Amino acid sequence: MTPDLIYDQLIGAGxxxxxxxxxxxxxxVGSLHRLRxxxxxxxxxxxxxxxxxxxxxxxxxxxGASNLPFGMLRGYVGTDLVKYNQRIKFxxxxxxxxxxxxxxxxRPDVTVVHAQKAxxxxxxxxxxxxxxxxxxxxxxxxAIVTVEEIVDDLHxxxxxxxxxxxxxxxxxxxxxxxFPSYAQGYxxxxxxxxxxxxxxxxxxxxxxxxxxxxxxxTKDFAEYKRSxxxxxxxx
Amino acid sequence: MTPDLIYDQLIGAGxxxxxxxxxxxxxxVGSLHRLRxxxxxxxxxxxxxxxxxxxxxxxxxxxGASNLPFGMLRGYVGTDLVKYNQRIKFxxxxxxxxxxxxxxxxRPDVTVVHAQKAxxxxxxxxxxxxxxxxxxxxxxxxAIVTVEEIVDDLHxxxxxxxxxxxxxxxxxxxxxxxFPSYAQGYxxxxxxxxxxxxxxxxxxxxxxxxxxxxxxxTKDFAEYKRSxxxxxxxx
Amino acid sequence: xxxGAYTSDEMMTVAAARMIRNGVTLFVGIxxxxxxxxxxxxxxxxxxxxxYESGTIGAKPTVLPLSIGDGELSETADAVVSIxxxxxxxxxxGRIGLGFLGAAQIDKYxxxxxxxxxxxxxxxxxxxxxxxxxEIAGFCGEVLITLRQNNRAxxxxxxxLTSGGYFEGGDSREKLGLPGKGPTxxxxxxxxxxxxxxxxELTLTSLxxxxxxxxxxxxxxxxxxxxxxxxxxxAPTAAELSxxxxxxxxTARAHAGQA
Amino acid sequence: xxxGAYTSDEMMTVAAARMIRNGVTLFVGIxxxxxxxxxxxxxxxxxxxxxYESGTIGAKPTVLPLSIGDGELSETADAVVSIxxxxxxxxxxGRIGLGFLGAAQIDKYxxxxxxxxxxxxxxxxxxxxxxxxxEIAGFCGEVLITLRQNNRAxxxxxxxLTSGGYFEGGDSREKLGLPGKGPTxxxxxxxxxxxxxxxxELTLTSLxxxxxxxxxxxxxxxxxxxxxxxxxxxAPTAAELSxxxxxxxxTARAHAGQA
Numbered sequence: 001m002t003p004d005l006i007y008d009q010l011i012g013a014g015x016x017x018x019x020x021x022x023x024x025x026x027x028x029v030g031s032l033h034r035l036r037x038x039x040x041x042x043x044x045x046x047x048x049x050x051x052x053x054x055x056x057x058x059x060x061x062x063x064g065a066s067n068l069p070f071g072m073l074r075g076y077v078g079t080d081l082v083k084y085n086q087r088i089k090f091x092x093x094x095x096x097x098x099x100x101x102x103x104x105x106x107r108p109d110v111t112v113v114h115a116q117k118a119x120x121x122x123x124x125x126x127x128x129x130x131x132x133x134x135x136x137x138x139x140x141x142x143a144i145v146t147v148e149e150i151v152d153d154l155h156x157x158x159x160x161x162x163x164x165x166x167x168x169x170x171x172x173x174x175x176x177x178x179f180p181s182y183a184q185g186y187x188x189x190x191x192x193x194x195x196x197x198x199x200x201x202x203x204x205x206x207x208x209x210x211x212x213x214x215x216x217x218t219k220d221f222a223e224y225k226r227s228x229x230x231x232x233x234x235x
Numbered sequence: 236m237t238p239d240l241i242y243d244q245l246i247g248a249g250x251x252x253x254x255x256x257x258x259x260x261x262x263x264v265g266s267l268h269r270l271r272x273x274x275x276x277x278x279x280x281x282x283x284x285x286x287x288x289x290x291x292x293x294x295x296x297x298x299g300a301s302n303l304p305f306g307m308l309r310g311y312v313g314t315d316l317v318k319y320n321q322r323i324k325f326x327x328x329x330x331x332x333x334x335x336x337x338x339x340x341x342r343p344d345v346t347v348v349h350a351q352k353a354x355x356x357x358x359x360x361x362x363x364x365x366x367x368x369x370x371x372x373x374x375x376x377x378a379i380v381t382v383e384e385i386v387d388d389l390h391x392x393x394x395x396x397x398x399x400x401x402x403x404x405x406x407x408x409x410x411x412x413x414f415p416s417y418a419q420g421y422x423x424x425x426x427x428x429x430x431x432x433x434x435x436x437x438x439x440x441x442x443x444x445x446x447x448x449x450x451x452x453t454k455d456f457a458e459y460k461r462s463x464x465x466x467x468x469x470x
Numbered sequence: 471x472x473x474g475a476y477t478s479d480e481m482m483t484v485a486a487a488r489m490i491r492n493g494v495t496l497f498v499g500i501x502x503x504x505x506x507x508x509x510x511x512x513x514x515x516x517x518x519x520x521x522y523e524s525g526t527i528g529a530k531p532t533v534l535p536l537s538i539g540d541g542e543l544s545e546t547a548d549a550v551v552s553i554x555x556x557x558x559x560x561x562x563x564g565r566i567g568l569g570f571l572g573a574a575q576i577d578k579y580x581x582x583x584x585x586x587x588x589x590x591x592x593x594x595x596x597x598x599x600x601x602x603x604x605e606i607a608g609f610c611g612e613v614l615i616t617l618r619q620n621n622r623a624x625x626x627x628x629x630x631l632t633s634g635g636y637f638e639g640g641d642s643r644e645k646l647g648l649p650g651k652g653p654t655x656x657x658x659x660x661x662x663x664x665x666x667x668x669x670x671e672l673t674l675t676s677l678x679x680x681x682x683x684x685x686x687x688x689x690x691x692x693x694x695x696x697x698x699x700x701x702x703x704x705a706p707t708a709a710e711l712s713x714x715x716x717x718x719x720x721t722a723r724a725h726a727g728q729a
Numbered sequence: 730x731x732x733g734a735y736t737s738d739e740m741m742t743v744a745a746a747r748m749i750r751n752g753v754t755l756f757v758g759i760x761x762x763x764x765x766x767x768x769x770x771x772x773x774x775x776x777x778x779x780x781y782e783s784g785t786i787g788a789k790p791t792v793l794p795l796s797i798g799d800g801e802l803s804e805t806a807d808a809v810v811s812i813x814x815x816x817x818x819x820x821x822x823g824r825i826g827l828g829f830l831g832a833a834q835i836d837k838y839x840x841x842x843x844x845x846x847x848x849x850x851x852x853x854x855x856x857x858x859x860x861x862x863x864e865i866a867g868f869c870g871e872v873l874i875t876l877r878q879n880n881r882a883x884x885x886x887x888x889x890l891t892s893g894g895y896f897e898g899g900d901s902r903e904k905l906g907l908p909g910k911g912p913t914x915x916x917x918x919x920x921x922x923x924x925x926x927x928x929x930e931l932t933l934t935s936l937x938x939x940x941x942x943x944x945x946x947x948x949x950x951x952x953x954x955x956x957x958x959x960x961x962x963x964a965p966t967a968a969e970l971s972x973x974x975x976x977x978x979x980t981a982r983a984h985a986g987q988a
Contacts, residue, residue, distance in 0.1 A: 001812070002860070025857030027796035028759055032857075039855040051844075053863035054782060055816040062813045066558040067649075068335070069328040072307060074821055075864050078905045080890040084849050087330075093304040094324045095339045099906070100303070104330045123548055127393035128803040129783045132812040138559050157392030158362035158419075162549035164528060166495060166519060167565060184393075184800045191795055191984050236553070237601070260598030262537035263500055267598075274596040286585075288604035289523060290557040297554045301817040302908075309562055310605050313646045315631040319590050334647070358807055363544040364524045367553040373818050397808035399787060401754060401778060402824060419541045426536055426725050 001057045001132060005180060005197050008032040009215065011047060012207050018048040020106070022057045029194050033201040043204065051085055056103045061132050063105035064139025076101040111140035114178045115163075116185055117154055118147045122165030125154040128184030130161050137163055146174040148186050174221060193228075236292045236367060240415060240432050243267040244450065246282060247442050253283040255341070257292045264429050268436040278439065286320055291338045296367050298340035299374025311336040346375035349413045350398075351420055352389055353382045357400030360389040363419030365396050372398055381409040383421050409456060428463075476706050478618075478659035481678050483509060483714060484706040486570075486616050486657040494567040495519040497606050502616050503570035504534055505717070512713050519548075521566060523602040525556040533721040557602070561609050564649060569610030571603050571633065573617050575625050578671050578692050580615060580635025580653040582607070583628040590630055600632050607633035612654045619658035625691040636670035643670070660686045662703060666695065676701040735965050737877075737918035740937050742768060742973060743965040745829075745875045745916040753826040754778040756865050761875050762829035763793055764976070771972050778807075780825060782861040784815040792980040816861070820868050823908060828869030830862050830892065832876050834884050837930050837951050839874060839894025839912040841866070842887040849889055859891050866892035871913045878917035884950040895929035902929070919945045921962060925954065935960035 002023045010016050012034030024035050038047040052060070059071030072091070077099065082088045089102045113133045115126035124145050126133065137143040145163065150173045156162050165171070177183075180193040200210045214231070218224040237258045245251050247269030259270050273282040287295070294306030307326070312334070317323045324337045348368045350361035359380050361368065372378040380398065385408045391397050400406070412418075415428040435445045449466070453459040476484075483506045490496060490510035496518055498507045504522075508531060511518045520529045524538035528548030535542050544550045551560070560566060573582035574597050584603055588594030607613055613635075617623055635653045636643050643652050652670075656663040662676035673695040674686055679702060687694045706714075735743075742765045749755060749769035755777055757766045763781075767790060770777045779788045783797035787807030794801050803809045810819070819825060832841035833856050843862055847853030866872055872894075876882055894912045895902050902911050911929075915922040921935035932954040933945055938961060946953050965973075 021858065023857050023860035024855075027798070028794075031855075036855045040852055051858060053859040054812070054861040055821065055864040058813040058816050062558075065563055067309065067563045068307065068558075069331045069333045072303065073817070074302065075867055077867075077907065078890070078893045078896050078901075079863055080844070080849070081859065081863070089329045091326065091329055094326055094337050095322075096304045098304045102329050128800060129785065129798045129809065130394060130811055131783060131798075134811065135559075135813060138563060138565075156549070157395065158544070159365060159396055159550050160392065160394055162527075164519070164548050182798055182800055184803060188800065189795055189798075194795075256599065258598050258601035259596075262539070263535075266596075271596045275593055286599055288600040289553070289602040290562065290605040293554040293557050297817075300822055302822045303817075308558070310608055312608075312648065313631070313634045313637050313642075314604055315585070315590070316600065316604070363541060364526065364539045364550065365552055366524060366539075369552065370554060370818075373822060373824075391808070393803070394809050397786075399778070399807050417539055417541055419544060423541065424536055424539075429536075 001054060002027070003032065003035065005032070005194065008034040008197070008201055009211060011035050011038050012044070012201065013211055013215070014044040016047055017045075018050065020050040020052070020057075022052045022054045026194060026198060029198050031198075033198070034207060037204065050087060051081060052088070052103065053081065056088065056101065057106070058132055058135070060103040060106040061135035061139050063103070064107045065135045066105075068105055070102045070104050072100050072102055074100060106136075106139050108136065108140040109142065111136045111143045112146070113137060113143070114146045114174070114183065116148050116183060118145070118150050118171045118173070119154050120150060120152065122168060122171045123154060124163040124165075124168065124171060125156050126161050126163075129182075134161060134163065138167060142169040143167065144170045144172070146172050146177040148175055148177070148183055149173060176225060177221070179225065236289055237262070238267065238270065240267070240429065243269040243432070243436055244446060246270050246273050247279070247436065248446055248450070249279040251282055252280075253285065255285040255287070255292075257287045257289045261429060261433060264433050266433075268433070269442060272439065285322060286316060287323070287338065288316065291323065291336065292341070293367055293370070295338040295341040296370035296374050298338070299342045300370045301340075303340055305337045305339050307335050307337055309335060341371075341374050343371065343375040344377065346371045346378045347381070348372060348378070349381045349409070349418065351383050351418060353380065353385050353406045353408070354389050355385060355387065357403060357406045358389060359398040359400075359403065359406060360391050361396050361398075364417075369396060369398065373402060377404040378402065379405045379407070381407050381412040383410055383412070383418055384408060411460060412456070414460065474705075474708070476711055478678070480706055480711060480714060481703070482616060482618070482657055482659045484710045485662060485678065485703050486614060487513065487710070489614055489655055489657065490515050490518055490568065493517045493519075495521060495565065497521045497523070497561060497566045497569045497602075497610055499523070499571060499601070499603070499606075500535065500537055501572055503572060503614075505714070506616065507570060508534060508717060509710070509714050512717065513710060521556070521560065523553070523556060523606075525551045525553055527551065527556075527560070533724040534717065536725060557605060561602070561605050564609065566606075566609065567611040569606035569613045569650075571606060571613060571615050573615060573623070573633075575623055575628050576615065576617065576635075576656065577625060577628050579637060579639045580656060580665060580670075580672055581628055581631050581637060582615060582633050582635065583630045585630040585632045587629055603633040607635065607652075608648045608650060610650050612651050614655050614657065615653050616657045619660045619686065619689045621689060621691050624689065636665060639670045640668070660689060662701075671695055673697050674700065676703045678703045679705045733964075733967070735970055737937070739965055739970065739973060740962070741875060741877070741916055741918045743969045744921060744937065744962050745873060746772065746969070748873055748914055748916065749774050749777055749827065752776045752778075754780060754824065756780045756782070756820060756825045756828045756861075756869055758782070758830060758860070758862070758865075759794065759796055760831055762831060762873075764973070765875065766829060767793060767976060768969070768973050771976065772969060780815070780819065782812070782815060782865075784810040784812055786810065786815075786819070792983040793976065795984060816864060820861070820864050823868065825868065826870040828865035828872045828909070830865060830872060830874050832874060832882070832892075834882055834887050835874065835876065835894075835915065836884060836887050838896060838898045839915060839924060839929075839931055840887055840890050840896060841874065841892050841894065842889045844889040844891045846888055862892040866894065866912075867907045867909060869909045871910050873914050873916065874912050875916045878919045878945065878948045880948060880950045883948060895924060898929045899927070919948060921960075930954055932956050933959065935962045937962045938964045
């Protein structure tokens with residue numbers, strides 16, 4: 001739905017052929033400059049975009065999780081998105097004749113999400129702003145969850161958001177894995193990095209230096225994090 | 236969805252013109268005899284029924300809560316319910332051509348549910364088997380919630396099921412208000428009453444005596460409960 | 471009861487429990503299916519994931535629930551979700567391996583009726599109705615059906631088709647587009663019936679100990695197909711009976727206190 | 730800044746905050762809408778129910794959130810629901826009284842663009858896109874829009890219609906079947922524009938202190954209608970400024986620690 005800095009990094013590194021999204025910015029800061037460069041200038045390669053509004057994305061993920069071929073919602077009428085996205089169609093209510101928007105179900109090949117806890121069996125507990133993560137996991141052919149910690153007992157409160165191990169392909173302990181974003185109960189977002197990213201990503205050369213040094217030049221997440229800590233103002 | 240003993244009482248007392256449902260029995264015990272008598276013999280008056288399966292009822296309540304004119308699901312194909320319920324129709328997916336069942340949204344005039352706690356502002360917390368209660372509340376024109384207790388602070392766990400006061404018409408403290416059913420964290424179901432009901436409701440005269448004495452002959456819920464406690468084996 | 475003796479209901483429950491593979495995700499109704507599922511969980515299939523239609527996922531009840539709303543289910547579950555979610559994301563979502571249903575009537579293609587006896591608009595007996603049965607029959611990977619076998623239940627023509635098995639037989643189920651493969655075993659108090667691989671007609675494939683083919687044929691309202699080589703169901707073991715009876719006694723004791 | 734002085738952004742935020750009636754349910758975006766909404770909550774409208782599109786209902790942040798995912802929102806909310814639920818049961822469900830949007834471009838019928846500058850397929854500037862704006866514009870009981878007024882933002886023709894205001898004007902919004910009544914006020918750094926009751930064309934109805942009609946007309950890319958009787962917006966009070974500046978300082982302090 002809302003591609004964040006990691007998407008910008010993937011796009012700038014030339015790993016993305018197509019982006020399906022409903023809001024693409026640096027939240028509270030401004031633009032995703034690598035996304036903009038790809039869309040505006042085709043750098044480092046042209047990117048295909050399939051653009052929705054949030055409600056349409058949410059309906060499409062829910063439809064995917066529900067094994068329905070499409071999601072249905074009111075909305076999109078009279079707006080320009082329907083002119084450019086052929087995957088937004090309209091159907092008629094068989095009872096009232098009302099016109100409703102229809103979006104094909106999202107069925108990702110792989111969904112990756114970060115949660116707070118897993119138990120040793122691989123059941124995952126998440127809380128706070130859970131967003132569309134449950135739907136994205138259940139809609140996917142395979143789902144990978146990284147967690148802050150693996151514990152003996154989740155002590156899940158009643159009706160909390162739990163993903164049973166048997167709907168997941170892999171659960172991995174990655175402390176700090178939501179970086180630079182939030183993990184509620186563990187850490188706040190690294191706001192300095194969000195601001196620094198605006199500078200890093202604005203320029204192709206600066207971006208290239210950054211990704212060569214911190215991503216391509218490190219062998220795992222821990223080394224990547226250490227490498228960032230060593231850099232002045234993340235650049 | 237699953238009319239329970241209270242529905243049987245309403246039906247037997249002649250208060251019900253139409254029942255929309257997907258399972259009508261005495262759970263774990265057997266039949267709702269007053270429902271049967273109304274459907275089979277038109278006593279005390281004929282009853283109109285609109286019958287669904289659970290998934291269809293759930294989709295119709297969700298549609299109601301979502302301000303959609305109908306709910307959509309796979310299912311109902313090849314079964315006899317579609318022959319007798321004209322409110323089950325089929326639509327075609329505009330992308331795949333798949334055939335999907337469509338049910339008009341449920342929009343009750345009034346929904347009444349029982350929950351565990353409310354705070355003094357009227358925010359309601361429920362937990363455990365929450366069923367379709369949130370959807371039934373949000374789909375209704377007016378919603379009334381009875382609760383086990385009113386407290387200063389709900390201490391809601393993250394992501395728990397909370398109904399804000401501003402979507403409710405009234406919140407009333409009625410201790411034991413789920414009787415004879417469960418209120419998780421407060422009491423189990425009164426199983427003896429469920430079994431006794433099978434005897435009470437089986438016969439028109441026994442039912443009439445029971446409802447005259449315990450329901451029509453008492454002035455409020457507290458007196459009704461006391462009157463039942465005074466009766467031998469609830470009859 | 472003499473030692474080693476058992477009732478026909480116990481045989482039926484044990485035979486049904488044995489069909490449950492360890493680790494399967496199982497959508498289960500109250501009554502005999504719930505007893506069989508929990509017997510399996512307490513014996514050979516400890517990792518079975520029990521899902522009740524009230525939204526409890528991974529319930530591990532120590533006593534049998536009185537209804538799908540029982541606190542015993544939600545308090546022991548890995549997750550408790552809403553009714554719309556359990557039917558959409560989980561059952562329709564194709565995540566449930568096995569469904570387990572009872573019925574009032576069944577026909578030779580394992581279609582079942584739990585709605586009415588007699589005419590729908592003027593029924594002789596109004597039954598509770600589908601509940602979740604229709605979608606369980608449609609969307610679980612496979613389905614087990616269990617009911618007592620007699621002429622009133624095993625009928626030539628259903629009074630009402632509540633939940634589809636193989637519809638008209640052959641490939642008629644696939645043609646309707648239902649994803650699950652349908653009922654793979656019907657377990658009764660007399661034996662076990664399985665669908666013919668081609669025609670999908672229910673065929674007697676196993677007799678419970680002491681039951682004759684003639685008894686089963688006489689208890690069936692259509693000319694019952696019988697497999698050329700009939701198995702005999704193994705009698706309940708002492709261990710199976712002991713776990714089942716403990717479970718039932720524990721359940722009775724727990725519920726006796728709820729007056 | 731001399732005592733009593735204020736910036737044009739402060740004027741805009743204060744003017745927007747005053748539009749928020751106490752007790753309203755308010756769907757709010759990050760940035761100026763969030764600042765105005767919280768200013769209102771901390772001054773004349775303490776019972777305002779703030780709803781962010783991440784699913785937090787009744788959030789009561791003490792500092793402004795960095796994004797809709799901020800823990801400050803979920804930890805202070807009455808309820809936190811999923812994204813599909815906030816958009817279906819709450820926004821589309823018709824439960825939100827007021828929506829509050831920013832924009833990159835706006836036209837005379839209060840339609841807004843937050844998608845692209847230039848051609849969609851070969852944009853000069855790719856903006857973030859709709860997010861929840863399209864549905865907020867469609868389904869909230871009414872909508873406030875706030876943005877700085879100049880020729881690049883207030884345009885004769887939008888490069889892209891992201892979220893509908895009054896579409897072609899007149900009754901064209903009603904004809905499309907959108908339930909909310911649309912934008913009722915556009916609050917800029919220069920003044921306040923409101924739609925004409927009949928034609929729905931945005932009309933200048935209030936000038937902020939020290940601003941002239943000529944300035945506003947010059948900052949508008951179409952021939953701007955001006956109300957015959959123009960109000961002058963009351964300058965921010967000392968109390969309003971003090972609460973707003975405290976909020977901004979508190980926010981800056983809190984976020985400075987997050988490096």
